[in-house]
Amino acid sequence: MSDSMTNTSDVLALDSLLTPDELALRDKIRDYTAQRIRPNIARWYEDAVFPREIAPELGELGVLGMHLEGYGCPGRTAVEYGLAAMELEAGDSGIRTFVSVQGSLAMTAIHKWGSEAQKQQYLPRMAAGELIGCFALTEPTAGSDPSSMVTCARETDDGGWVLDGAKRWIGLASIADVMVVWARTTGENPGIRGFLVPAGTPGVAATPIEPKLSMRASIQCDVTFDAVQLGPEAILPAAAGLRAPFSCLNEARYGIAWGAMGAARDSYEAALEYAGSRLQFGRPLAGYQLTQEKLVNMLLEIQKGTMVALHLGRLKDSGRLEPQQISLGKLNNVREAIKIAREARTILGGNGVTLDYSPLRHANNLESVRTYEGTDEVHTLILGQHLTGINAFR
Structure with a gap:
């Protein structure tokens, strides 16, 4: 981007409020967007394709779980993450949405509420873009009101869980290696709990929602859970309530x-x-x-x-x-x-x-x-x- 274009986009010189490190990271993401996203986004959007192959590229770029510490995560500041989000969405909202679903939703849920074993198992490979996660909260009849969710998890005698229900508008679900699923539990301590559901678990079906007039270079799905059997290790132990x-x-x-x-x-x-x-x-x-x-x-x-x-x-x-x-x-x-x-x-x-x-x-x-x-x-x-x-x- 030329200096003249930069000036006509930043009359207030807001760049002067950023540190050299913040500017360097911003420019790195801006260059990636210019070289990798812009030349291809019209085709991806027209063909309604999410480019799965960019996941490891974004991992190498350091934008997956960008704000998280440890477990292979970049550990950058909130401002740095924001600058990255701005530059990626200048390319396309669908690309920034992938980074958001992966890092701000799925990885944050594991990082904040998961067990040590869960963090070790998933976070390093998610930060590298080797594994993709999704975050299943919204339901067909419970969008803006997640407290009305009907997806339920019933505890079994051996400490495991049986998951039943449906979710809608779940980004990346059809290509996710692990789903973070929120459900209403029954039993002695009922409430909203989170579960990790690996790809290929019997009883789980994710169907992309098509055709769409928006977010065409992204994936959103309907997901159903039919008597899905989960072990005790599936629950996010620290997550309780909305x-x-x-x-x-x-x-x-x-x-x-x-x-x-x-x-x-x-x-x-x-x-x-x-x-x-x-x-x-x-x-x-x-x-x-x-x-x-x-x-x-x-x-x-x-x-x-x-x-x-x-x-x-x-x-x-x-x-x-x-x-x-x-x-x-x-x-x-x-x-x-x-x-x-x-x-x-x-x-x-x-x-x-x-x-x-x-x-x-x-x-x-x-x-x-x-x-x-x-x-x-x-x-x-x-x-x-x-x-x-x-x-x-x-």
């Missing part, structure tokens, strides 16, 4: 606040470049006041959203980040990113509906990003409860 999966969701939501700004920035840059070269009525589109207003409004929200993400990252690294702050970042940045992507498409005119240009692809993807890890409505109510002290979810 606090456990919610802790993982907050990690993912944090990354989304950064990632959405990557999609927004890429849409803006595509529109800016096009406006400078496309002639209409004898002059570049960029020479018209209406076009300049659109570009300025995009840049304003990208700069503000990036400042929000960076502030969240600094709070997280200092141990002061609160859930309502994550909700603010996720709600605002994704909502504004969709507006930016759609507005960028208008500058591209009819050419903008082709896969030669990124904004409409980003806009389509962001509809999914806007929905998963808490809809606009959910995050609005989280913030509303914080402001008023009144729970308005029910």
Whole structure:
């Protein structure tokens, strides 16, 4: 990326707020996205293919379980993880989603709530991209309300478990080597517990949801569990109640606040470049006041959203980040990113509906990003409860 493009994307010089190490890592991920993702993403998106072969590449790049310590994980800061998410989503939301599902959800669940044996078994190979994980929480009738889940796990006399139920919109499930499954347990201590279900376990079926208008270079599945027999070692011993999966969701939501700004920035840059070269009525589109207003409004929200993400990252690294702050970042940045992507498409005119240009692809993807890890409505109510002290979810 040229210096001139960098300046037109960072009028406030937000890069000056980053350390040399943060900038170096950001540029490394940006280069990878430019060389590996951008030349291929239109084909992957059109063919509705997730490129499984990039998993070990992303492991070598050091972005899988990036924020986790030990067990072969990179142990980078929250800001560094956020910068990586932003650069990957500038390529495509589906690629950043893979990193999020693998690291912020599946690996975090094992790292935070698993036994030592589970951590040793899975985390090093997941960090390397050798094993893929998924996170099965959402159900066909329990999306925004996981407390209503009906998937259940019944304890057997030998200390094992029998798992029955269904999950929906589970990223990577059909290619996952291990599933983190959340279920309602029965018996003496009923509640929500997490289980590790290896690929190939009898009674488990994962079916990709097709066709999709969004996240086409990613995989989301319906998953069913029919009398699935699990041993005592399958349970995540430290996970009890919804606090456990919610802790993982907050990690993912944090990354989304950064990632959405990557999609927004890429849409803006595509529109800016096009406006400078496309002639209409004898002059570049960029020479018209209406076009300049659109570009300025995009840049304003990208700069503000990036400042929000960076502030969240600094709070997280200092141990002061609160859930309502994550909700603010996720709600605002994704909502504004969709507006930016759609507005960028208008500058591209009819050419903008082709896969030669990124904004409409980003806009389509962001509809999914806007929905998963808490809809606009959910995050609005989280913030509303914080402001008023009144729970308005029910």
